[in-house]
Amino acid sequence: METFQESELREDVKRAVAELGFINPTPIQAETIPMIMESSRDLVALARTGTGKTAGFGLPVVNDINVDVVAVQALILCPTRELCLQIAKDLAAFARFRKGVEVAAVYGGAPIGQQIRAIEEGAQIIVGTPGRTLDLINRKKLKVDLLDRVVLDEADEMLNMGFQEELNAILAATPENKQTLLFSATMPKEAKRISEDYMNDPAEISAGHSDAGNSKVAHQYFKIKASDRFALLRLLVELEPDMYAVIFCRTRREVDGVSEDLRFAGHAADALHGDMSQAQRDDVMNRFRRQRIKLLVATDVAARGLDVQDLTHVINYNLPDAPEVYVHRSGRTGRAGKEGIALSIVTGRELRKIRDIEKYSNISFELKDVPSQEEVYLRRALRFAESVKAAKLDDKLAGFLPEVIAAFGELEKEELIQQFLAYGLSDLSKHLSEQRTVQNDRRKEEKSKRGSGSFTRLCMSAGKKQGYSVPQVIGMINRKIPGRKIDLGRIDLQNNLTYIDVDSREAKRVVAAFVGVVDKGQELNMRIFEGGASIGTKPPRGKKKPKQFRAGNFKPRTKKKHRKGGK
Structure with a gap:
């Protein structure tokens, strides 16, 4: 499929695509559209943001709706209200010349009555966030027994946001003979489990990672x-x-500080983060899309589903x-x-x-x-x-x-x-x-340049469940090994383990410094980690009691409050 006009899409859908200015499909569209339309096989597609995946699943969905059946035939699930509205808008544009095809968006933070009316008036395509969608199914207002397709868009983000139970419940309520399409930027184990539990021998496509450069x-x-x-x-x-531009910061406090300082400097800037109400977020996004705000300062969570041209x-x-x-x-x-x-x-x-x-x-x-x-x-x-x-x-x-x-x-x-x-x-x-x-x-x-240029991974037998944070781990290492600071790489904090990449020349020195050290009632057992096996050092002879590292003596570094004007 080199052009949309060469595809098997209906003529009225091709007309809509042409008026939108689409001529050549992106790689993900060229692979997914024929595969979705030509068979009822399930599909797992790994695609990053900006690769055109909405049209990749949206065009086949709009194309295959039976206008003679007044029932929900396609359900598209996505992580955020913003993305839900954007997908619904795109699908409505694809269906502009298909009389009888209706699209409805359902999401939290908005009156549920209006969304129920849209369903009852005959919407065949529902785009929804997991929480509100499950609520409507449980109320028996959204009937899914005649579904032909279910699309999970940005599945990894929905799982990261804690929608595992909602997704399981929604998928369990849908017919077994439906076609399930899972789109995700990554394939975490939870998404893998969904594909194994609710999909039948899915085809797999990957686009947008290796070609990102x-x-x-x-x-x-x-x-x-x-x-x-x-x-x-x-x-x-x-x-x-x-x-x-969108400016990404790590914390909500930093988002507020940076956006405030940019406004103080005379720039049209505003903040977007999870502590804001839905009405505030909608107002900010509307002003940003109209370019009344030119600089949007945001956290990753708040910006999920952000689609601005x-x-x-x-x-x-x-x-x-x-x-x-x-x-x-x-x-x-x-x-x-x-x-x-x-x-x-x-x-x-x-x-x-x-x-x-x-x-x-x-x-x-x-x-x-x-x-x-x-x-x-x-x-x-x-x-x-x-x-x-x-x-x-x-x-x-x-x-x-x-x-x-x-x-x-x-x-x-x-x-x-x-x-x-x-x-x-x-x-x-x-x-x-x-x-x-x-x-x-x-x-x-x-x-x-003076360093060794390579890192060795260490493993510590304590992690999040023992109350550790990355700054605490860094502070402990600096405290136990005074003098010149050791170069540290990635610190991966797990529930009961912490993996620490340290300058390879200093790895044995770090392990030796933590021999027998106990903190928070837990022996830290720092050792070199290699291919799943750990190599440690034995405690020195004659040592009866392990050293006690007092967490109270360590004061974790806190980020300084953002100063105005960058001074």
Whole structure:
């Protein structure tokens, strides 16, 4: 299938696709559409955000609805209200020339009565979030006994958000002879279990991971000190005044701090996170889609299902821990064949994450130099000059031109330009002059070159259930081994175990320092972890009691409250 017009889709669906401007299918669409339509076989499709998967399942769903049957024939489940509404909107666009095909969205945080009426009025396609969908099934308002297809979109995200029980209950209520389509960016064990329990010999397709580096997204990163994050963000935003971006932060508190500081600096920015009410989130998203907000600062959870066209940038204020999350984030720009830029602000300790992402997704990162304030001034001044040259004089204002010319009559050409520049960029000059200078973190780079360049994985017999956090683990290691700090890589905190990547030259030293150490009533039993087997060191002879590490003596580092202006 090289073009949509060559596909087996109905003519009225092809017409809708053509009017939407779609000509050539994306790789995931080219594989899924024929497979879904030509057989009733179940399908597992691994596809990242931005690969066009909605049309991949949506076009066959719209195409195959029987308009003579007034019953729900297709159910599409997705993780968030925002994604639910977006999918419903897309399907309605695909069905615009198919008379009798009705689409309804059902989700929490909205009056259930209106959604019940939409179902009763004959919607054949239901797009829903798991909680509200199950509620409607239990109320016997959503009847699923005549379902032909069930689609699980972003299955991994639904499972991450704790919808395992709801999904199991919904799938158990549906007919056995339906076609089940599972779309996911990753395949966690819970999603694997769904495919085994509720799918019959599914076909498997993978698209959008290995080719992530071949998209039109430029992946760039800046290496700085952690204290310079916001100062660098300000420079990047000022350097691109037309930026339309999502800025990802790790915590809700950081989202609020960054968005507030951007607004204080005169930028159209706002926050999106899980502590906001649904009405607040809807208001923010509506303003962002209309570009009244140009910079949306968000957490990953709040941004799930975010589908906004024409984003110029995605900025990682903090890199995510999982490479697949980075691919999700960066996939929100550079869509529909357009170019986009994914920028990441990275500290020396986070360089390993860059390498993990490159290995996972075939992405190639470019290290960029931090822009100077002078570079920002020059870029903005030239843009301002171009804007002034391109401006058109309104006829009403033209009548006052002689008086205005007379008002400037005493100024020479250079003086006039100087005054225009001073007036046009005065706010920029004021804000940047108050900001600290940001530099590339060369010191960290030199330190990494001095290191061994490789890590050894250690395993500790304690984890989340014993009350540990990553900062506590780092603090313990620094406390037990004074002097020069040991280079640490990834720290993977499990329920009862913690895996720690340390500089290979220091691995035995770390193991030796923790011999016999007990903390929180648990012997830590630090050892080298190799291929599922552990190699430890024996306690020294004559030692009767294990050393007691007092958690009370350790004060975990807390993130400093975000300072205004990046100072």
